Amino acid sequence: MTRKYVVRTYGCQMNEHDSERIAGLFDADGMDQADSEDDADVIVLNTCCIRENADNKLYGHLWRLKDWKDEKDGRQIVVSGCMAQKDKDTVQAKVPHVDVVLGTHNVHRAAELLDHATTHGPITEILNEAVIDDHALFPSALPARRSTSFNAWVTIQIGCDNNCAFCIVPAVRGREISRPFDEILDEVRELASQGVTEVTLLGQNVNSYGRDLNLELRRSGEDVRVTTMFADLLAQVGAIDGIRRVRYTSPHPKDMRSDVLLAMASTPSVCEHLHYPLQSGSDRVLALMHRGYTGERYLSRLAEARAMIDDLAVTTDIIVGFPGETEDDFVRTLEVAAEADFDSAYTFIYSPREGTEAAGMVEHFVDPAVIADRFERLRTVVEHSAVIKHQARVGRREEIIVEGASRRNEGVLTGRTRQNKLVHFPHKEMLRPGTYAYVDITYAAPHFLKGELVEITHVPTHKVRVPLLSVS
Ligand code: SAM
Ligand code: SF4
Numbered sequence: 066m067t068r069k070y071v072v073r074t075y076g077c078q079m080n081e082h083d084s085e086r087i088a089g090l091f092d093a094d095g096m097d098q099a100d101s102e103d104d105a106d107v108i109v110l111n112t113c114c115i116r117e118n119a120d121n122k123l124y125g126h127l128w129r130l131k132d133w134k135d136e137k138d139g140r141q142i143v144v145s146g147c148m149a150q151k152d153k154d155t156v157q158a159k160v161p162h163v164d165v166v167l168g169t170h171n172v173h174r175a176a177e178l179l180d181h182a183t184t185h186g187p188i189t190e191i192l193n194e195a196v197i198d199d200h201a202l203f204p205s206a207l208p209a210r211r212s213t214s215f216n217a218w219v220t221i222q223i224g225c226d227n228n229c230a231f232c233i234v235p236a237v238r239g240r241e242i243s244r245p246f247d248e249i250l251d252e253v254r255e256l257a258s259q260g261v262t263e264v265t266l267l268g269q270n271v272n273s274y275g276r277d278l279n280l281e282l283r284r285s286g287e288d289v290r291v292t293t294m295f296a297d298l299l300a301q302v303g304a305i306d307g308i309r310r311v312r313y314t315s316p317h318p319k320d321m322r323s324d325v326l327l328a329m330a331s332t333p334s335v336c337e338h339l340h341y342p343l344q345s346g347s348d349r350v351l352a353l354m355h356r357g358y359t360g361e362r363y364l365s366r367l368a369e370a371r372a373m374i375d376d377l378a379v380t381t382d383i384i385v386g387f388p389g390e391t392e393d394d395f396v397r398t399l400e401v402a403a404e405a406d407f408d409s410a411y412t413f414i415y416s417p418r419e420g421t422e423a424a425g426m427v428e429h430f431v432d433p434a435v436i437a438d439r440f441e442r443l444r445t446v447v448e449h450s451a452v453i454k455h456q457a458r459v460g461r462r463e464e465i466i467v468e469g470a471s472r473r474n475e476g477v478l479t480g481r482t483r484q485n486k487l488v489h490f491p492h493k494e495m496l497r498p499g500t501y502a503y504v505d506i507t508y509a510a511p512h513f514l515k516g517e518l519v520e521i522t523h524v525p526t527h528k529v530r531v532p533l534l535s536v537s
Pocket of ligand 1: 077115116231232233234268269270315316317342344382383384413414415416417418
């Protein structure tokens, strides 16, 4: 009988994309996706470790899965991703009923390791760094079971060479490696030929994309400038036939250059949305974080972006309660956030991650009650600008891409505008996900808009599921 699997993902888009390829590898190995855990023989928990509560959640979930495993012979549990990379052997030491532990550098081994565990018993395999010559290095270069079929994530870079004092990513994802330019274009062309119309380029610091590739050429004797290539990449991906929308995440404010803004402004398919992580508005805290920019520099680059790109939506990440953050520092964050006039913000309470510089600043940890109060004050500032931004869209006609039926109301569809805003609108007949349509915006809330369907502008051509990509 065909074995079935479920992949549960925690964390960011990188993890979502890794999950797609674990699923693709299992499909290629003859397994099927299960509808639920009850129906599954294998459960994969693809983990995140960016904040501490992820640890507690993961181990809690793993212990709850013991009963699930004991209910049926042959059931297996796989733990992959950043937490596995961080905890290594301790995952199986803490939870002995886990069958496979694999890290961030060997996702391509998921199916083999599962087979190995079936015949030889539990296994942990963690590599300390990516194997450069390995074609399987980039998630997108492997078979993938894409979770939707009209849009796709495309990895352009793995790892990170920065050293933000709060961040565990460099420790669990390794050094920054750019994917070859032509390989990215080939993948996007292939996706477009299958009917994918929207791509999101993924990397931890996309602005530095390509610098390492040029450095390598330079070292091998070629006369090239050691410069970044993200602007070029954006323009060339955006020019591919069939691609109607290009997004990317995340840029780093210290490396944002005018050429990238120009590429955004002059490539019609690149969406008018910039996710621009601020982290803090205080120059003192930004310096302690090693972010490499000041509040003023952040704001002036943002003003340049808005001047160059019409109707640009701006979102951000902000951390509250970084060690040593004073009331004055925090007030500066409020001021910069108010001036930046964000469309929305992911706000995080600082979480110490073992091994990072900030986790050692214990004597400067901020009182949780003070953090909770600051968090609320920041939320108020961000929601204020979000509502005003949304209200300004009422009465406008916007093109959306249909994502599917609303989770709360079957009679309502949801779609996204180019500015990445969620729009709910009623429908008489079902529209296929991936359909483009104009809607008139009629109502604004802080986190979504409502609208009325006007006309369909593009009917999707993708098959229901994007077939497995082949490794060339
Ligand atoms: N590379 C991206 C950048 O430079 O902005 C960030 C990637 S990280 C996966 C996503 C967000 O998580 C960060 O922007 C930061 O706001 C938040 N984050 C990372 N480490 C954190 C920590 N220790 N505590 C709280 N939030 C954290
Ligand atoms: Fe983490 Fe900083 Fe790298 Fe982003 S740029 S992944 S926050 S170290």
